[in-house]
Amino acid sequence: xxxxxxxxxxxxxxxxxxxxxxxxxxxxxxxxxxxxxxxxxxxxxxxxxxxxxxxxxxxxxxxxxxxxxxxxxxxxxxxxxxxxxxxxxxxxxxxxxxxxxxxxxxxxxxxxxxxxxxxxxxxxxxxxxxxxxxxxxxxxxxxxxxxxxxxxxxxxxxxxxxxxxxxxxxxxxxxxxxxxxxxxxxxxxxxxxxxxxxxxxxxxxxxxxxxxxxxxxxxxxxxxxxxxxxxxxxxxxxxxxxxxxxxxxxxxxxxxxxxxxxxxxxxxxxxxxxxxxxxxxxxxxxxxxxxxxxxxxxxxxxxxxxxxxxxxxxxxxxxxxxxxxxxxxxxxxxxxxxxxxxxxxxxxxxxxxxxxxxxxxxxxxxxxxxxxxxxxxxxxxxxxxxxxxxxxxxxxxxxxxxxxxxxxxxxxxxxxxxxxxxxxxxxxxxxxxxxxxxxxxxxxxxxxxxxxxxxxxxxxxxxxxxxxxxxxxxxxxxxxxxxxxxxxxxxxxxxxxxxxxxxxxxxxxxxxxxxxxxxxxxxxxxxxxxxxxxxxxxxxxxxxxxxxxxxxxxxxxxxxxxxxxxxxxxxxxxxxxxxxxxxxxxxxxxxxxxxxxxxxxxxxxxxxxxxxxxxxxxxxxxxxxxxxxxxxxxxxxxxxxxxxxxxxxxxxxxxxxxxxxxxxxxxxxxxxxxxxx
Amino acid sequence: xxxxxxxxxxxxxxxxxxxxxxxxxxxxxxxxxxxxxxxxxxxxxxxxxxxxxxxxxxxxxxxxxxxxxxxxxxxxxxxxxxxxxxxxxxxxxxxxxxxxxxxxxxxxxxxxxxxxxxxxxxxxxxxxxxxxxxxxxxxxxxxxxxxxxxxxxxxxxxxxxxxxxxxxxxxxxxxxxxxxxxxxxxxxxxxxxxxxxxxxxxxxxxxxxxxxxxxxxxxxxxxxxxxxxxxxxxxxxxxxxxxxxxxxxxxxxxxxxxxxxxxxxx
Numbered sequence: 001x002x003x004x005x006x007x008x009x010x011x012x013x014x015x016x017x018x019x020x021x022x023x024x025x026x027x028x029x030x031x032x033x034x035x036x037x038x039x040x041x042x043x044x045x046x047x048x049x050x051x052x053x054x055x056x057x058x059x060x061x062x063x064x065x066x067x068x069x070x071x072x073x074x075x076x077x078x079x080x081x082x083x084x085x086x087x088x089x090x091x092x093x094x095x096x097x098x099x100x101x102x103x104x105x106x107x108x109x110x111x112x113x114x115x116x117x118x119x120x121x122x123x124x125x126x127x128x129x130x131x132x133x134x135x136x137x138x139x140x141x142x143x144x145x146x147x148x149x150x151x152x153x154x155x156x157x158x159x160x161x162x163x164x165x166x167x168x169x170x171x172x173x174x175x176x177x178x179x180x181x182x183x184x185x186x187x188x189x190x191x192x193x194x195x196x197x198x199x200x201x202x203x204x205x206x207x208x209x210x211x212x213x214x215x216x217x218x219x220x221x222x223x224x225x226x227x228x229x230x231x232x233x234x235x236x237x238x239x240x241x242x243x244x245x246x247x248x249x250x251x252x253x254x255x256x257x258x259x260x261x262x263x264x265x266x267x268x269x270x271x272x273x274x275x276x277x278x279x280x281x282x283x284x285x286x287x288x289x290x291x292x293x294x295x296x297x298x299x300x301x302x303x304x305x306x307x308x309x310x311x312x313x314x315x316x317x318x319x320x321x322x323x324x325x326x327x328x329x330x331x332x333x334x335x336x337x338x339x340x341x342x343x344x345x346x347x348x349x350x351x352x353x354x355x356x357x358x359x360x361x362x363x364x365x366x367x368x369x370x371x372x373x374x375x376x377x378x379x380x381x382x383x384x385x386x387x388x389x390x391x392x393x394x395x396x397x398x399x400x401x402x403x404x405x406x407x408x409x410x411x412x413x414x415x416x417x418x419x420x421x422x423x424x425x426x427x428x429x430x431x432x433x434x435x436x437x438x439x440x441x442x443x444x445x446x447x448x449x450x451x452x453x454x455x456x457x458x459x460x461x462x463x464x465x466x467x468x469x470x471x472x473x474x475x476x477x478x479x480x481x482x483x484x485x486x487x488x489x490x491x492x493x494x495x496x497x498x499x500x501x502x503x504x505x506x507x508x509x510x511x512x513x514x515x516x517x518x519x520x521x522x523x524x525x526x527x528x529x530x531x532x533x534x535x536x537x538x539x540x541x542x543x544x545x546x547x548x549x550x551x552x553x554x555x556x557x558x559x560x561x562x563x564x565x566x567x568x569x570x571x572x573x574x575x576x577x578x579x580x581x582x583x584x585x586x587x588x589x590x591x592x593x594x595x596x597x598x599x600x601x602x603x604x605x606x607x608x609x610x611x612x613x614x615x616x617x618x619x620x621x622x623x624x625x626x627x628x629x630x631x632x633x634x635x636x637x638x639x640x641x642x643x644x645x646x647x648x649x650x651x652x653x654x655x656x657x658x659x660x661x662x663x664x665x666x667x668x669x670x671x672x673x674x675x676x677x
Numbered sequence: 678x679x680x681x682x683x684x685x686x687x688x689x690x691x692x693x694x695x696x697x698x699x700x701x702x703x704x705x706x707x708x709x710x711x712x713x714x715x716x717x718x719x720x721x722x723x724x725x726x727x728x729x730x731x732x733x734x735x736x737x738x739x740x741x742x743x744x745x746x747x748x749x750x751x752x753x754x755x756x757x758x759x760x761x762x763x764x765x766x767x768x769x770x771x772x773x774x775x776x777x778x779x780x781x782x783x784x785x786x787x788x789x790x791x792x793x794x795x796x797x798x799x800x801x802x803x804x805x806x807x808x809x810x811x812x813x814x815x816x817x818x819x820x821x822x823x824x825x826x827x828x829x830x831x832x833x834x835x836x837x838x839x840x841x842x843x844x845x846x847x848x849x850x851x852x853x854x855x856x857x858x859x860x861x862x863x864x865x866x867x868x869x870x871x872x873x874x875x876x877x878x879x880x881x882x883x884x885x886x887x888x889x890x891x892x893x894x895x896x897x898x899x900x901x902x903x904x905x906x907x908x909x910x911x912x913x914x915x916x917x918x919x920x921x922x923x924x925x926x927x928x929x930x931x932x933x934x935x936x937x938x939x940x941x942x943x
Contacts, residue, residue, distance in 0.1 A: 032845060064849075065856035065940050066826030095856060095939035097849050105846030106837065108853070110939045117935055118906040137848055138790065140939070160845060304906050340907055435746060477743045513739060543732070609708065666701060 036162040037109040042092035048084040048177045057083030061098035107163040116197035118304040126297040132157040170202035207247020213255040220264035234279035318342025332363045365399035368392040380424035465494040480514040517547040560658035568627025586622035620659040624652035707808035709733035724761040741780035775893030781808045789851040799838035830857040865894040877921040902936030909936035
């Protein structure tokens with residue numbers, strides 16, 4: 001009979017868990033409806049979707065990132081299967097979150113900027129849904145242009161992302177709601193996308209008329225398929241003649257004469273060349289680029305006023321497609337801007353022009369240093385960098401940049417010329433590729449393997465220990481044991497090398513960061529043998545020891561809890577412990593503690609911490625009492641009141657202290673430091 | 678009743694034993710970060726205690742340095758050492774306080790990037806957020822009182838992240854959190870520059886502190902601004918690198934608005 005309440009309690013808990021699972025599990029067949037962001041303007045947008053049942057479409061939206069309430073818009077027409085809800089009264093260049101009616105999921109989109117404010121889009125040349133989603137989410141572009149057309153039977157790679165960005169193709173909207181683009185059925189030989197003061201025109205075939213420029217846009221970017229302009233493309237002998245004979249060029253010139261402030265002066269010829277080549281014909285710049293099929297899987301297209309650049313997301317160098325017109329003499333600042341936009345080759349060329357034309361300019365030393373530095377740190381052209389650093393040192397030895405140049409010359413000349421290719425390969429991985437792969441652990445592992453290959457292939461090069469040290473340092477965050485192996489390898493294979501001199505210290509730090517304090521302490525102990533590291537190693541060893549002690553204390557605390565709780569539990573089941581009033585007293589104590597803590601709430605970092613730290617003492621005092629009283633009675637016997645009281649108080653205090661230590665150890669170690677533990 | 682309490686014990690122990698160890702370290706770091714904010718404002722601050730608290734934030738700092746190429750593992754101890762010896766204490770402690778905020782923001786960004794693949798990512802982002810919450814509270818008070826759009830939006834996004842798990846709605850929640858963080862730190866940069874404008878004729882020492890604060894806050898949002906508009910990036914970077922006389926809060930506001938496309942700053 002005594003077990004009935006216990007069985008009832010267990011049954012209640014099980015029933016509650018089952019009910020919670022039934023209520024919270026996803027509804028069977030409740031697949032989410034994914035809307036499409038169809039048309040987005042500076043102050044309006046339209047959301048479309050289809051339903052299996054006829055309903056009246058409704059969209060709830062609000063500005064994202066705070067700053068406004070929710071607005072509900074219902075579609076004006078009667079219930080149906082196809083829904084398109086226009087949202088109006090929006091602000092330019094603002095992100096909005098929206099959901100369909102009472103749908104659970106919120107989606108978002110961003111309105112076009114007003115005027116010619118900066119924005120960027122993605123040009124995607126892939127049919128892999130996973131990759132497409134990852135790119136769109138990580139970059140959050142204003143819109144997407146899909147160069148890869150849909151293939152029958154393949155999954156739609158844009159199915160999910162259409163709820164967040166409008167998707168276009170060179171032949172029209174890339175939308176299942178409106179009908180997917182069909183190059184054969186395209187009514188016009190061109191298609192335009194208007195966005196933020198820009199018009200992107202895709203020209204496919206034949207001779208488009210000047211109507212393709214019928215737009216209030218301030219800037220035009222024309223992308224033309226190979227074949228529209230015959231001949232060899234920009235840079236070939238007869239290119240100007242070939243261009244002048246096309247309807248495209250005539251249309252461009254006609255537009256430019258009528259609109260001198262809004263000229264279409266920039267055309268990308270797709271499929272003309274593997275390498276970028278530019279040629280100006282009648283003040284229209286034609287740039288050759290590879291064909292759409294050969295384009296990278298994804299490119300970011302940045303538009304910032306007259307500046308247009310492409311940025312491959314694989315970390316390779318960006319390319320400036322279109323530069324703002326240089327109305328006056330080139331300055332160092334403009335050259336620097338090119339470098340900041342990732343156009344290193346162009347920046348070096350501009351700096352070199354600047355140096356040639358401004359030999360006595362006060363910024364020439366800046367320019368010389370910049371050329372050398374870009375060659376050194378961005379293009380990894382060490383012989384070139386040395387030449388330019390040397391020019392700076394020879395001609396401007398009193399420049400403020402001369403010491404830096406000397407430092408770099410010293411660094412580069414540390415290596416033989418034969419080492420330069422290895423150095424370039426290593427620096428490219430270290431500075432560019434590894435940093436670009438920060439979200440891709442597999443890619444990072446591959447790059448680390450590449451560095452290992454470099455080390456093994458060039459084991460006798462002075463670069464080998466440098467590369468090995470870097471590799472070990474990176475592994476420390478990914479695989480501590482592998483990192484330690486590499487640090488040991490460094491010590492054994494390159495003893496006496498400066499890179500190996502603090503290997504024990506590095507091993508200690510690796511173990512410490514991995515929470516393996518015993519190994520860390522031992523490694524710091526070995527590091528103490530190196531006189532210049534002794535002080536730091538001793539301090540780190542002491543830190544490790546403190547952590548070991550805390551860990552041991554926590555183990556001991558668990559043991560105490562187990563030793564009091566388990567027999568206490570058995571004893572409590574056999575004989576009655578403190579009564580209901582005791583529970584009520586501790587409950588009152590807990591409430592008072594919470595209230596007291598609330599009065600000084602700014603002392604706690606969160607509400608969870610406040611509740612945890614204020615309730616724990618009362619809770620553990622209560623549990624200690626509940627468990628220790630019957631246990632003490634079993635141990636000391638009820639006939640010896642003094643022994644009973646001492647045993648009860650002792651066991652209760654022991655339980656309380658152990659439990660409180662564990663709470664502090666696991667939830668807020670700050671207080672352990674305060675108590676000198 | 679007694680048996681109910683006895684039943685509660687193993688459940689409590691089970692609860693105490695369970696959980697993500699990484700999450701606990703983040704919570705500890707966030708809690709230490711808040712403690713550092715409080716401790717450094719004491720008069721005089723106990724730099725030894727602050728040092729002990731800083732050590733708890735090390736995993737966060739190291740992770741940021743490793744993944745994002747920041748250098749706080751060296752910058753912060755140096756700043757702490759300078760504070761301990763009394764050199765430019767007001768300026769140097771900004772490196773500690775704001776540097777930790779930067780590391781926390783990077784931690785949140787990392788976790789938001791994997792929120793659909795890793796079920797603990799939302800909890801980790803929330804734990805990191807506790808370390809930077811006071812900044813949201815301050816900027817709400819400075820610019821929007823009695824409303825609290827920054828803190829409320831962040832809380833709404835964190836709740837949505839926790840509730841939606843692997844659903845598609847997490848994308849919007851993650852984006853909203855990223856946006857509101859950038860908005861808050863852009864307002865921090867603006868606030869410090871506005872302060873420099875007010876103080877530059879009377880209190881140049883305080884201006885140095887404000888500029889240092891603006892500089893570290895700027896690091897948090899600079900990549901996004903640079904990606905969107907190199908002109909906006911250069912405007913702010915030049916302002917922060919020049920003399921106090923070159924600070925123009927109005928131009929800074931315009932540049933920040935332009936560089937943070939999608940966000941309404943004020």
